[in-house]
Amino acid sequence: MSVEALLDATRAGLAYERLRMDAASRNIASSNVPLRTGDAARVWQAPAAFDPQLGAALETAPASTRAVHDPNHPLADAKGMVTYPAVDMVHEMTNLMTATRSYEANVRSFNLLRSMMLRALEIGAK
Numbered sequence: 001m002s003v004e005a006l007l008d009a010t011r012a013g014l015a016y017e018r019l020r021m022d023a024a025s026r027n028i029a030s031s032n033v034p035l036r037t038g039d040a041a042r043v044w045q046a047p048a049a050f051d052p053q054l055g056a057a058l059e060t061a062p063a064s065t066r067a068v069h070d071p072n073h074p075l076a077d078a079k080g081m082v083t084y085p086a087v088d089m090v091h092e093m094t095n096l097m098t099a100t101r102s103y104e105a106n107v108r109s110f111n112l113l114r115s116m117m118l119r120a121l122e123i124g125a126k
Contacts, residue, residue: 013106019046020099031087041085
C-alpha cells in the first residue's frame with residue numbers, strides 16, 4: 001500500500017467521523033426545539049455508504065415525536081401539548097463520544113505517518 005493511499009484512508013476517516021459528530025450535535029441541539037403543527041420530526045445521520053472522492057452530506061431520517069404538556073407555549077395545540085422530536089440523548093451522546101475518539105485516533109495515525117515520512121526524508125538526506 002502506498003503512502004498516499006494511507007494518507008487518503010486517514011483523511012476519509014477524519015471526514016466521516018466529522019460527519020458523525022455533526023449529526024449527533026445537531027440532533028442534541030434540536031431535541032428541545034418544538035415542531036410546528038404538521039411538521040414531521042427528522043433526525044440527522046451520517047450516510048451509510050461514504051465515498052471520500054464524492055464527498056458526503058448529512059442525511060435526515062424520519063423520527064418519532066414526544067409530547068409535553070405546556071399550555072402557555074405558543075405552539076401548543078388545543079389540548080396544551082407541544083410536540084418535540086424524540087431524540088435518544090444516551091444514543092446521541094454515545095455516537096458523539098465514539099466519533100470523537102475515532103477522529104482522535106485518525107489524527108494520531110495521520111501525525112504518526114507524517115512523522116515517519118519526515119524521518120525517512122532525513123535519513124535519505126544524510
